[in-house]
Amino acid sequence: MIEVRNLTKSYNVLEKPVVKNVSLCARPGEITILLGPNGAGKSTTIKSIANLLNYEGEILICGHPNNTIEAKKCFSYVPEIPMLYDVLTVDETIEFIGRAYRVKNYKEIADKYLEAFKMTENRKKLAKELSKGMRQKLSMILAFMIEPKALLVDEPMVGLDPASIEEVLELFRQLRAEGTAILISTHIIDIVNDIWDRAYIMNRGEIVKEIDRKDAGEETLKEIFFETTREGDV
Numbered sequence: 001m002i003e004v005r006n007l008t009k010s011y012n013v014l015e016k017p018v019v020k021n022v023s024l025c026a027r028p029g030e031i032t033i034l035l036g037p038n039g040a041g042k043s044t045t046i047k048s049i050a051n052l053l054n055y056e057g058e059i060l061i062c063g064h065p066n067n068t069i070e071a072k073k074c075f076s077y078v079p080e081i082p083m084l085y086d087v088l089t090v091d092e093t094i095e096f097i098g099r100a101y102r103v104k105n106y107k108e109i110a111d112k113y114l115e116a117f118k119m120t121e122n123r124k125k126l127a128k129e130l131s132k133g134m135r136q137k138l139s140m141i142l143a144f145m146i147e148p149k150a151l152l153v154d155e156p157m158v159g160l161d162p163a164s165i166e167e168v169l170e171l172f173r174q175l176r177a178e179g180t181a182i183l184i185s186t187h188i189i190d191i192v193n194d195i196w197d198r199a200y201i202m203n204r205g206e207i208v209k210e211i212d213r214k215d216a217g218e219e220t221l222k223e224i225f226f227e228t229t230r231e232g233d234v
């Protein structure tokens with residue numbers, strides 16, 4: 001579970017907050033989507049949850065404040081721009097993260113994901129030698145490998161080819177079935193239209209709508225998004 005309560009963030013004390021009193025909840029076994037136009041405050045929210053920014057409010061991951069070791073042990077974060085060690089190979093990166101998180105069977109798990117992402121032939125390449133899409137896939141493999149209870153993903157599909165997008169969607173479905181709480185921030189509504197369970201629409205730093213898929217009826221997420229942001233006078 002990822003719980004955000006009354007998150008407020010200003011980058012500059014003299015300026016108005018760019019995220020205002022945001023509360024949201026990504027539940028176990030659900031895929032929760034954070035949507036919003038450019039500049040709405042999605043990345044600021046995601047980075048605050050990942051404890052990369054100072055902010056006001058309360059953020060709990062698996063019931064623990066997000067700056068605690070307990071929280072860090074149970075969640076993975078896939079940033080929009082992968083953060084990798086350029087001078088480590090794919091295999092070395094996997095070993096480093098697997099050992100750091102004390103994942104006993106990390107090799108076995110990583111093999112499965114390398115295979116799924118058609119990355120096995122790249123395992124001896126240095127991270128700096130990988131293409132943009134390959135870096136994104138490695139970043140996902142590292143996040144999935146620790147078998148997180150909560151998964152935070154910022155723009156997961158950027159740089160991925162269509163087959164890899166399908167693979168990622170399938171992996172999200174599998175993690176959801178295993179009970180992982182998944183929170184995804186994205187612009188690409190069409191891609192998540194088949195998998196979302198709950199969505200929060202952000203506009204100008206505020207959550208302007210929360211939608212439970214069960215209540216959405218025949219309406220697509222895209223239709224709801226445009227209706228809401230038009231009403232919200234973007």
Ligand SMILES: Nc1ncnc2c1ncn2[C@@H]1O[C@H](COP(=O)(O)OP(=O)(O)OP(=O)(O)O)[C@@H](O)[C@H]1O
Pocket residue numbers: 011012018036037038039040041042043044045187
């Ligand atoms: N490091 C920063 N310093 C100052 N202002 C920032 C910084 N990062 C973001 N902002 C401002 O905060 C607001 C929200 O930005 P944020 O990146 O969170 O939005 P977003 O919804 O993720 O946008 P996008 O969809 O374009 O990525 C914007 O007005 C942006 O200019």
